[in-house]
Each structure stands twice: as structure tokens, then as C-alpha cells.
Amino acid sequence: MDFSWTPEQHQLYDNALAFARDRLEPCVQKKVGFRQCFLACGEFGLLGLCAPESYGGVGLGALDTARTFEAVGRGCTDSGLVFAAAAHLFACVMPIVEFATEELKQQVVPKLCSGEFVGANAITEDVSGSDAFAMHTAVEKDGDDYIITGSKSYVTNGPFADILVTYGTLNPAHGHMGIVGLVIPTVTAGVTVGAPFEKLGLKGAPISSVYYERCRVPAGARLGRESQGSSVFTRSMHWERACLFGMYLGVMDRQLEQVVAYLKQRRQFGKPLSKQQVLAHRAADMKLRLESARLLLYRACWKIDCGEDATQEIAMSKIATSEAAVQSALDAVQLHGGNGVMEEMGIAQMLRDAVPSTIFSGTSEIQRNLIARGLGL
DSSP: OOOOOOHHHHHHHHHHHHHIIIIIHHHHHTTOOHHHHHHHHHHHTGGGTTSOGGGTOOOOOHHHHHHHHHHHHHHOSOHHHHHHHHHHIIIIIHHHHHHSOHHHHHHHHHHHHHTSSOEEEEOOOTTTTTSTTSOOOEEEEETTEEEEEEEEEEEETGGGOSEEEEEEESOGGGGGGGEEEEEEETTSTTEEEOOOOOOSSOTTSOEEEEEEEEEEEEGGGEESOGGGHHHHHHHHHHHIIIIITHHHHHHHHHHHHHHHHHHHHOEETTEEGGGOHHHHHHHHHHHHHHHHHHHHHHHHHHHHHTTOOOHHHHHHHHHHHHHHHHHHHHHHHHHTGGGGGOGGGSHHHHHHHHGGGGTTTSOHHHHHHHHHHHTTO
16 A cells, blocks of 8 residues: 555645635535535535546545545535535445446436435335344336335435435345345335434434335336345445545544644643643544544555455444544543533534444444454454
8 A cells, every 4th residue: 555645636635625615615604505515516526536437427446535525524514514425426326336227327427426416325224224134115026117115214315315226125035135226216206205304413414214105116227136236235335434434534634623723722720731731642642543544544445446355444444433533522522621512613513423423334333243254253
């Protein structure tokens, strides 16, 4: 693994940081609508970073994609919006790019990359949770069509989605081999989108339930083979767990900058807080967590780009980054004292946005299971 960056990669990072600060952040501060923000992301290229250029994407690898999200996470204070863009790309665009028919790719991927279409991933159900493939949503074949009936919960971008990558059970007796993935436009008869959820953090990411009542789609809407749905989803999670968490590296970078500036400026007992060793060491621990997580994440993305199996590396980077984000946010609150719980400082929001990171895209417990399995346990 080469730890140097080319001038082009430095320029990509700088452009993404400038986009987040100069274009996206003003939209956030002015409370511009979700669709308008999404179109801005599409215009910059964020929604198609790792999609092929032939379909309107940028054609980057996993490492450059993750580092671009790192820059955007650093420059934009609405982590929910950045999360929504990442979920759109990794859990909707990429499964279509890698598993859909050529006709379907041509129809939807350019519009997803531009932000004209908002994409969502619908797999989680209230009854299944982390046991994702124990779903009750049923798919039946009817001639050349599929008919899907059931409901999905926690669908990121659901309230605004135009395209739903949906998973259902075609043959329950076959377990995970009986799962099929389908691309379903929300305008399809039988699709109903529920009301947006209120949640602890990532408030800029709209989330809802989606309901399917004998929703009919053609065979051309299928992703991969009929028995390949679980593989399609697993592959999308490799993209998401590796690259999305670049966003949290950027947030922790911004957070640490804020902490260091505050410790230098704030005085107590006749000297700056930065001269209180116990506080300086806490900031040092934040830096240690950030750089450790960054190395693990970059290595996982590098292995993806090399075409190697990165399951363990992705799981380790996901745990390290998400748990670092939570602990460092707690430290940032403590180091700011009473100011840390005041909304105008933005520290409390960072904590709320960090908490879900240990849950979505596979809980920390699921990631430890993957690591243990790789150890032969």
C-alpha cells in the first residue's frame, strides 16, 4: 500500500472540501430543500463517484471515493445529508451498476448520478434487523414478472426516493440463496412510502418505511440471478462499510480542529486549557483514534481496489471508525464543558450523528462476528 497521494488525488480532495464548504454548507445553513441539495451533489459528481463514466459517473476506485467523502464530511456540518448521498451511491447505484441488465443501467444510472433520481435501499424489516436475510417480504413469479408483497423499515432516502433497490424472498426453503434483488421505481402500482421517521441523529437523511402490495415488476428489474440477491446486498455493504465511513473521518478531523482551537483559546486557573495536561492528553487520544481508523479504512479500500477479499479489513475499519466517532464526540463534549452541550457549538450534534454509526450498515457486533469468522472461530 502506497501512502503517498498524487497531485490529482490532492486536487480531488481539495475540490471536494471546497464544494462542501462553499456550495453544500450554504444550502444547509439556508435550509434549502433535500432535492435541491441532492442536485448540487449530483452536479459535483458525489452521487456517482465510483460509477463508470459511461453511465454518468466519475469512475473512481474505492480509496479515492472514500477520501472524497472524507473531504465532504469535513466541510459539511450536515452529516445526515452526506450520509444520504453515500447510501444512495453505495446501496442503490452500485448494485445496479454491478448487477443490472445493460438496458436498466442505461435507463436509471445516469439519472441517479445526476441527482435527478433519488435512490434507496430497502432490505431491513422490523422482524429481522441484523438477521437481514430472515425477511418476510415475499416475491412470487408470475410469467415473466415478479410480484412482491411486504414492508421494509429504516429506508434511507425513502421519503424522496424514485428508485428502490428491494430485496425479497423468492424461495424461503433456500434461505439466503432464495433472496432476489429487484429495482422498483416508487411510481410502480402497489408501492406506498410511509411518513418520515424522527430520529436521534443524522437528521438530514430522510428515513421511512416502504410498503409493497402485490407490486408487479418485469424480469428485467432483477439484479443478478434469482439466487444472487444476498450476494448483491453483501457486495453493496462492502462498498458502504468501506467508503461511507470516510465521512466520519472528515467529521472527526473537523471536530479535532474545533477542540484544539477551543483548548488554546479558553482560559481556566490562569492559563489556557491546552496547558492542562489531562485535557491535552484527551485531545491526543482523539488524534490517535482518528489516525488509527483512517489507516484501517484506507487499507480496506485499497484491498477492494486490488480486487482482493477485504471482508475482515472492512469489518475492522467499520468498527474502528464508528466507535472512534462516538468516543471522540463524547470527549469533545467533555472538553468543551458546559459549552459542549449547547446546540450552537455543534458538538452535541456531532455526538448524535456518531451514535447511529455503530448500528447501520451492520452493527459493531455483526462486524466482530465477521472478524471472528475470518479467524476461524
